[in-house]
Amino acid sequence: MTPVPDPLPPGVLSVALVSEHASPLAVLGGVDAGGQNVHVAALAGALADRGHRVTVHTRRDAPDLPDRVPLRAGVEVHHVSAGPPEPVPKDRLLPYMEDFGHHLARVWRARPPDVVHSHYWMSGLASLRAARTLGLPLLHTYHALGTVKRRHQGRADTSPPERIACEIEVGLGCDRVVATCRDEVAELARMGVPADRTVVVPCGVDTGRFTPLGPAAPRGPHRYRLLQLGRLVPRKGAAVSIAALARLPGTELVVAGGPPRDLLDDDPEVRRLRGVARDAGVADRVRFIGGVGGDRVPPLLRSADVVLCPADYEPFGIVPLEAMACGRPVVASAVGGQLDTVTDPGTGRLVPPLDPGALARAVAGLLADPAARAACGAAGRRRVLGRYDWARIAAATEAAYCEVLDTQPAATG
Template sequence: MTSPDTCPRLSVALVSEHASPLAVLGGVDAGGQNVHVARLAGALADRGHRVTVYTRRDSAEPPDEVVLRPGVRVRHVPAGPPRHVPKDALLPYMPAFGDFLAAQWRDRAPDVVHSHFWMSGLAALRATRELGLPLAHTYHALGTVKRRHQRDSDTSPRSRVTDETAVGEGCHRVIATCRDEVTELGRMGITASKIDVVPCGVDTARFTPDGPAADHGTRRPLLLQLGRLVPRKGAEVSIAALARLPEAQLVIAGGPPADRTDQDPEIRRLRGLARAAGVADRVSFTGGVRCEDVPQLLRAADVVLCPADYEPFGIVPLEAMACGTPVVATAVGGQLDTVSDPDCGRLVPPRDPAALARAVGELLRDGAVRAACGAAGRRRVLARYGWEQVAAGTEAVYLGVLSPRPAAVTEVV
């Protein structure tokens, strides 16, 4: 990889149609992709690049352009109504999004465009084809995987898989975030020679074992599940496992703002499951969490639970490991790469409360094992998943797009 001192300074356009780097985490459409785009933008700026993030305007309030930090601007794109629209309903607005990008770039084109999520890829492909600009693409999640797991409950547009394939075929490079994704892309017909693997990352200066920990007012062993509050994330599995862990307390962080948790359908459903399992007094819901509050939540936990049915990558395990907190996660997607079992935590089958409870119980019973897992997790993150490393790997892909090289699947980080 090139060093920041020898790499040419690039103008980089990150396209993230629904996942704004300014969003509060934990909402139904606000999670790992928001974090990834924000941190990648910042890390690229630290390497001397000028970054603009293009995201759809979903409110009339913010200005057209916001400076996120030195070297990073967020540009709100007028595509569709200036209010929240569920991401699965955004497809009709992607032509307008792409046309806006093309209009912006005709006079001042970026050196490279990097789209995030398939609809961003459609918009970016529309603009880059017209202007002849290089395009890299990160999927973050694949329609084929979602359809396989959610079946009739999948609300994605019918054309998603076809459109995702078109983006993969039309862009110059695909940046996969884990090895499992390379396999899935191959099943879609995306040639392996077009794929680089660069994982998501974590801010190792913010997510550390040292610092304040949240006070949840309990002396019980504390379990934490953090992230978007949607069924596939497996909160109901955590609640069912809690019934087998009579000494533990479970905090579920994510969802709507704290003052609206009582009205949220998913939280009401989960509370009903907790009552039926006899653990309602040991489960609490914080609502959506501000980025700056996440590290202290993770430090307060004895074990972090990541029991998703499927997980394209999974930022939360990395953040927990960076904070020195052991993780019990399902053996799916990116978690197969990030959570080293038994060194940093445990991997269990999805939708298996008994297996989840056994793994958590083993960690709760032995403080020395928990401490060892936490320390190993921190070392693993520092060795592989710091944003400086991820940005360097992403930069290498950009330079390869700008100066074509012999094609081969590479794991950049």
């Protein structure tokens, strides 16, 4: 018989975060490892800092992973066996979500959490079925919406055809949607999920690790450095940055993300982007450095004159916050969450997506004006401290949990 756990002290919540493909233990920069991994890990830690006990449930993607791994004080990662114990692209994980949900139900039946918070639509699907079975309160964060992806990618969208219907089911079936930006609330309303079922809590940034002070990565021989950081997938807009670079003499572009450096030559997206750089005549000024570990990110950001975030669409976008926290100006496409985070002209510039000319003009203006770069960097740091520090985000998330818990019917004995 499974022992009954000791009750938690008053005010301390047992929180289950469900992140089926995005483990907080993953190395960042891979095709399916990016902002969601950072968000889940940081949220778990910030909730633990507020005294709560957090378990992150994520899919086992290697046979030798232990069942449970301490992430830090108050947080453990639970590897759920669902599907083969090997990496599987997230768009092929849907067939395993029923098993994932059954596993969650078994675990939660023995040790029920006070609140469940699922991340990404498949996590929501698995969590919804388990939470319904056990009567547990459920909040959900999408991180990205299938309607937006389909609108921008069309036939290139590899999402399962059931995705949008499942997202609507989760939005209507959970107790609260925790949206990350205003644009997402509007998109959900168009999908039929009422705005009064949502609360906006943005993603956050570690303002103690991402700071303007500290070491900077070594620079190349060029006068200026631009940086693009994140998953190496077409929608992130690296090709737009490369095309813009052709109009920016004396400038290098560092592209961080993708596989480890020693595997870059075999990566299809790297090969495509190198071709774009050759065709644009800037191959000698574009450096691909591969996926980077967390400790290397702040020095890399500090080494840049301007950080580029030119995604075709961006559900939220953590890189602009990290750049702003490091006191660096950001030039971002005016889409999704970047409309909330980047202020133009305060912390950087917003430009139309898929427009290398507009990107180049905005960057050129900043490169030509050191005082404007410094002002944007200082304003960005202030904005992050005032709005996006993880302590603030955790407090807002806890408030959403408590609001849902306050509306739950009282247990009867």
